[in-house]
Amino acid sequence: MAKYTNAERVFQALERKQPDRIPHFELTIDRKIINKILAGASYEEFIEHMDWDALVHRDRDFLKEEVLSESPRTTRNEWGAVKRYTQEISPIPIEAPIKSEKDLANYKPPDPDEEHRFKQIRRWVKRYKGERAIVAVATDHNSITSDILGFSERLMAFYTNPELVLRVHQIVLDYQLRYINNAITAGAEIIFIVGDWAYKNGPMFSLEHMDKFVFPPFRAMVQEAKKHGVYVMKHTDGNCWSFLDGIVEAGVDCFHPIDPMADMDIGEAKQKYGDELCLMGNVNCATTLSFGTVEEVRQETKEVIRKAGLGGGLIVSSSNSIHSAVKPENYVEMVRTIREYGRYPLDIKSLS
Amino acid sequence: MNKVKQISEAIVQLKWDEIAALTNEALEAEVPALEILNQGLVPGMSVVGTKFRNGEIFLPEVLLSARTMKTALEILTPILSQQDTPSMGRVAIGTVKGDIHDIGKNIVVSMLEGNGFEVMDLGIDVDTERFVEVVRDNNLQILGLSALLTSTMPMIEETIKALEKAGLGQKVQVIVGGAPVTQAYADQIGADGYGADAVAAVEKARDLIAT
Numbered sequence: 001m002a003k004y005t006n007a008e009r010v011f012q013a014l015e016r017k018q019p020d021r022i023p024h025f026e027l028t029i030d031r032k033i034i035n036k037i038l039a040g041a042s043y044e045e046f047i048e049h050m051d052w053d054a055l056v057h058r059d060r061d062f063l064k065e066e067v068l069s070e071s072p073r074t075t076r077n078e079w080g081a082v083k084r085y086t087q088e089i090s091p092i093p094i095e096a097p098i099k100s101e102k103d104l105a106n107y108k109p110p111d112p113d114e115e116h117r118f119k120q121i122r123r124w125v126k127r128y129k130g131e132r133a134i135v136a137v138a139t140d141h142n143s144i145t146s147d148i149l150g151f152s153e154r155l156m157a158f159y160t161n162p163e164l165v166l167r168v169h170q171i172v173l174d175y176q177l178r179y180i181n182n183a184i185t186a187g188a189e190i191i192f193i194v195g196d197w198a199y200k201n202g203p204m205f206s207l208e209h210m211d212k213f214v215f216p217p218f219r220a221m222v223q224e225a226k227k228h229g230v231y232v233m234k235h236t237d238g239n240c241w242s243f244l245d246g247i248v249e250a251g252v253d254c255f256h257p258i259d260p261m262a263d264m265d266i267g268e269a270k271q272k273y274g275d276e277l278c279l280m281g282n283v284n285c286a287t288t289l290s291f292g293t294v295e296e297v298r299q300e301t302k303e304v305i306r307k308a309g310l311g312g313g314l315i316v317s318s319s320n321s322i323h324s325a326v327k328p329e330n331y332v333e334m335v336r337t338i339r340e341y342g343r344y345p346l347d348i349k350s351l352s
Numbered sequence: 353m354n355k356v357k358q359i360s361e362a363i364v365q366l367k368w369d370e371i372a373a374l375t376n377e378a379l380e381a382e383v384p385a386l387e388i389l390n391q392g393l394v395p396g397m398s399v400v401g402t403k404f405r406n407g408e409i410f411l412p413e414v415l416l417s418a419r420t421m422k423t424a425l426e427i428l429t430p431i432l433s434q435q436d437t438p439s440m441g442r443v444a445i446g447t448v449k450g451d452i453h454d455i456g457k458n459i460v461v462s463m464l465e466g467n468g469f470e471v472m473d474l475g476i477d478v479d480t481e482r483f484v485e486v487v488r489d490n491n492l493q494i495l496g497l498s499a500l501l502t503s504t505m506p507m508i509e510e511t512i513k514a515l516e517k518a519g520l521g522q523k524v525q526v527i528v529g530g531a532p533v534t535q536a537y538a539d540q541i542g543a544d545g546y547g548a549d550a551v552a553a554v555e556k557a558r559d560l561i562a563t
Contacts, residue, residue: 323503
């Protein structure tokens, strides 16, 4: 089989075709794990060392922050959300900037045209274009609006003040459409829309609320990216069976991470959506990668390939991220197994 | 419809803006506060819990029902505290050290309160020593430990070990929960119960107190 570049391998998978081998990259990897595998390495050095097929530019890493307290580290970002850092990679929101109509009247969102947000993409284009795929994460309106209004307050406002929610959604969407446009102009080849819509038992909202508050801005984001001819991926944790059709209909190319903690089976996803979606996932990072043995990781990675690898359209990764509790040796074994057993045509016998 | 039933339905039907008036009207009509709690709020939150578990309602509805219930409870609490009110049980609950997620824990708190439990909410990022101190200094039946992250989940086990080390292992029954927590994990670390969701946590608390 012809040898593909890392980038071509990803694009083939996104088009549900079969490259020379199953691609791999992660949405997020904790700095501590990078250091344990390749001490002191930059993100780029690590990607080259592990031979990831794509680099992932995370929009939130380029939001400016005002430090409110050093211990515990507490910051206010450009959306006005006050967040506290823990040992995890993503800080946790603790105070929302908009609590009333008056706050909204005085609210100033970030500027999506600021150049510093896209410098890294331009640097990666010079260094990697044509070799490794360049992914830009766009955090979705659902997550950002939760930060602006508060997670619980926003959900209750679906009933108590739906107009306020919709107005904030529009502010966020205006930003996101400009952001996506700018990221693509800078050279991003894949827009990865990230935001959780479900938890382990099912969706966070009724389908009626999804149609009113969740899908319209999401579809607008997908269309903005598609207008420029780039690929679109969507991440949400949780049990997504009841609304996955809506994600497909929006025009998404790839769904991540098919959360096994929420009864999402990648074989079932392949069977139901394999003709319409590339799948990215789903070696369990809550259990196997964190607490399992190397052999268990190897078995589970083979199982993911066996269930969803046939015919292409698969990117193997963790079931969420390589977070700080993942055993580095387990992550390395997952990658090794993808390389060993993910060559097309797949040797199905060796995978069982 | 009688006033207590109206209060119960107001919780289920998300009448957050009517509950205070309904509660005050019931008190003015000399309905005892305890009756409003036990026959209005408790059955209301029980219906909410069942509907949530069955996938008929979702987080926005549960959160708003809980807020509606709390509005009524805030009116009733000063009255109940003057009376010798029997409670379903005393529970302390918190998110373990290193973890500052609180939404799941808050839903459990609301469900427990809505079911007549007395709840000490210890908040987030709670030190192991603080859990030990609270168990030692209070007459609790249940301690609830929550973690959302795989990386903080081991602190649940640490807390259980610390309780045992302090000789408090028999003084309280521990229920654990949170996204990465499973029944198998709960068994492995010696927890007394596991709550797969808020409704299960309340049921488990009730069962453990009854046994």
